[in-house]
Amino acid sequence: MTDPKVKRVLMSVTDKTGIVEFARALTEEFGCEVISTGGTAKVIAEAGVPVTPIDDVTQFPEMMDGRVKTLHPRVHGGLLAKRDNASHMAQAAEHGIEMIDMVVVNLYAFEKTVASGADFGTCIENIDIGGPSMLRSAAKNFESVAVVTRPETYDAVLDEMRANGGATLRDTRAKLALDVFRTTSAYDGAIAAWMGEQLEGAEPFPASRALRITKKQDLRYGENPHQSAAFYTRDDYAGAEHSLAHATQHQGKEMSYNNYLDVDAAWAAVREYENPACVIVKHLTPCGVCEDADLVAAYKRAHECDPVSAYGGVMAFNRPVNDDVVTAVFENKQFVECIIAPEFSQAALEMYAAKPNARLLSTGGVNPAGGEVEYRSVEGGLLVQDSDAVAEAADAADWTVPTDRKPTEEEMAELVFAWKACKSVKSNAILIAKDHASVGAGGGQPNRVNSARIAVEQAGEKAKGAVAASDAFFPFRDGFDVLAGAGVTAVVQPGGSIRDEEVIAAANEQGVAMVFTGHRHFRH
Numbered sequence: 347m348t349d350p351k352v353k354r355v356l357m358s359v360t361d362k363t364g365i366v367e368f369a370r371a372l373t374e375e376f377g378c379e380v381i382s383t384g385g386t387a388k389v390i391a392e393a394g395v396p397v398t399p400i401d402d403v404t405q406f407p408e409m410m411d412g413r414v415k416t417l418h419p420r421v422h423g424g425l426l427a428k429r430d431n432a433s434h435m436a437q438a439a440e441h442g443i444e445m446i447d448m449v450v451v452n453l454y455a456f457e458k459t460v461a462s463g464a465d466f467g468t469c470i471e472n473i474d475i476g477g478p479s480m481l482r483s484a485a486k487n488f489e490s491v492a493v494v495t496r497p498e499t500y501d502a503v504l505d506e507m508r509a510n511g512g513a514t515l516r517d518t519r520a521k522l523a524l525d526v527f528r529t530t531s532a533y534d535g536a537i538a539a540w541m542g543e544q545l546e547g548a549e550p551f552p553a554s555r556a557l558r559i560t561k562k563q564d565l566r567y568g569e570n571p572h573q574s575a576a577f578y579t580r581d582d583y584a585g586a587e588h589s590l591a592h593a594t595q596h597q598g599k600e601m602s603y604n605n606y607l608d609v610d611a612a613w614a615a616v617r618e619y620e621n622p623a624c625v626i627v628k629h630l631t632p633c634g635v636c637e638d639a640d641l642v643a644a645y646k647r648a649h650e651c652d653p654v655s656a657y658g659g660v661m662a663f664n665r666p667v668n669d670d671v672v673t674a675v676f677e678n679k680q681f682v683e684c685i686i687a688p689e690f691s692q693a694a695l696e697m698y699a700a701k702p703n704a705r706l707l708s709t710g711g712v713n714p715a716g717g718e719v720e721y722r723s724v725e726g727g728l729l730v731q732d733s734d735a736v737a738e739a740a741d742a743a744d745w746t747v748p749t750d751r752k753p754t755e756e757e758m759a760e761l762v763f764a765w766k767a768c769k770s771v772k773s774n775a776i777l778i779a780k781d782h783a784s785v786g787a788g789g790g791q792p793n794r795v796n797s798a799r800i801a802v803e804q805a806g807e808k809a810k811g812a813v814a815a816s817d818a819f820f821p822f823r824d825g826f827d828v829l830a831g832a833g834v835t836a837v838v839q840p841g842g843s844i845r846d847e848e849v850i851a852a853a854n855e856q857g858v859a860m861v862f863t864g865h866r867h868f869r870h
């Protein structure tokens with residue numbers, strides 16, 4: 347079939363950006379007839395471009411507050427008739443249906459209406475019915491009909507018509523149709539999610555869930571150069587505003603797959619703290635965590651934990667980064683892949699311009715720790731869970747102390763810090779902390795005693811008088827003994843092992859205070 351010239355165009359848009367210019371070009375350059383619905387027709391007519399009201403085509407008034415405007419065989423017959431099917435064309439002629447060669451439609455702004463906090467009835471009225479119907483009819487018949495749903499594509503469509511004697515090309519029409527089905531599918535997904543929430547409450551695990559994601563960027567590669575990858579943002583993420591996915595990148599190379607993972611881990615960890623804090627992460631593992639009244643000190647002490655590993659890592663701050671912080675990083679000659687923070691001062695950005703490879707990301711604010719459900723993929727499936735969000739500081743009031751020695755107030759505050767920091771270490775996780783800074787961490791080991799050994803080795807002399815956190819209970823006293831043997835004075839752990847008594851006895855023997863939180867923080 348030869349590519350059809352565009353003669354009759356139906357326009358019905360909520361977003362009226364560029365519609366007048368498009369209509370003018372179609373009528374003046376290509377002699378098209380433009381048919382249009384109420385508000386769109388008004389805008390076009392007011393600009394002096396000839397337009398046929400939809401009522402003239404349907405021979406019905408737009409009615410029921412706009413609920414029925416284009417839902418008519420003279421519209422859908424004109425879109426769906428197969429031009430090379432004699433029977434279709436005969437039926438069209440018999441019923442006075444004229445062909446429509448192009449549809450320009452964008453939909454009622456349903457998601458914006460919901461986001462504005464509109465009431466139930468208003469949201470319902472903003473579910474577009476006629477628009478998606480036309481889009482789908484035109485997209486189904488893309489062999490003959492061009493369907494345009496994004497203002498930013500108007501110019502390209504016109505250019506193609508200019509180059510092809512007023513016709514669009516099949517390949518373009520097919521791509522436009524695909525774009526339409528993706529658009530209507532996302533639109534319906536948003537409606538289903540909203541309606542589900544209205545009727546069933548904020549059900550985190552509904553019977554089915556449309557994965558509403560939009561590609562932000564193709565990544566150079568995945569975890570390894572032979573793996574291809576892309577990054578998608580979640581359309582339905584309520585905390586989008588201050589999230590990593592929507593952060594502004596000020597400078598540096600494109601974020602890589604591994605950068606995203608590491609920055610996410612660092613950003614999640616630093617959001618645990620109310621005081622100014624810095625977290626340094628390498629290979630998904632924190633190699634420095636510190637909270638301090640002063641952000642520069644927090645950075646310096648986080649860096650001191652493991653300067654070797656910190657080199658080439660990523661960093662997260664929960665306060666704006668200024669030139670003093672950057673000066674401290676430069677003094678340490680620490681190469682960083684990425685820094686994420688709520689903001690960077692102008693002076694900080696100017697200083698970092700000298701290190702163009704470093705990626706600087708600002709989020710504009712800090713979401714509370716945790717967030718909405720998390721997804722992880724396994725072969726053939728997706729795991730969905732609540733995020734591991736527990737208000738630790740508030741929770742500490744419920745912690746119990748099974749040992750003879752109770753932690754001092756100072757030790758208790760230190761244990762809260764350590765417990766939060768431990769959460770970001772892979773299981774089995776042990777973290778040793780002193781003066782609200784991590785001094786050693788062991789994680790990702792298949793047994794807890796090895797994690798304890800790694801943490802103690804890293805802490806060295808600093809383990810003396812420090813506290814330790816264990817993300818899950820000690821199954822035997824051996825892991826605990828490694829910590830106590832290194833000089834740790836207080837330990838926080840969930841408790842709940844069948845050998846708790848053995849571990850409590852070990853603590854009592856060595857005069858160590860122990861706290862049970864009653865919940866664990868596995869991180870697999």
Ligand SMILES: NC(=O)c1ncn([C@@H]2O[C@H](COP(=O)(O)O)[C@@H](O)[C@H]2O)c1NC=O
Binds near residue numbers: 385413478
């Ligand atoms: N009901 C219908 O027949 C109908 N036909 C088109 N629309 C929508 O009406 C909007 C444009 O309206 P107007 O041209 O009046 O500003 C478009 O977003 C279009 O998708 C309709 N509205 C809702 O379903």
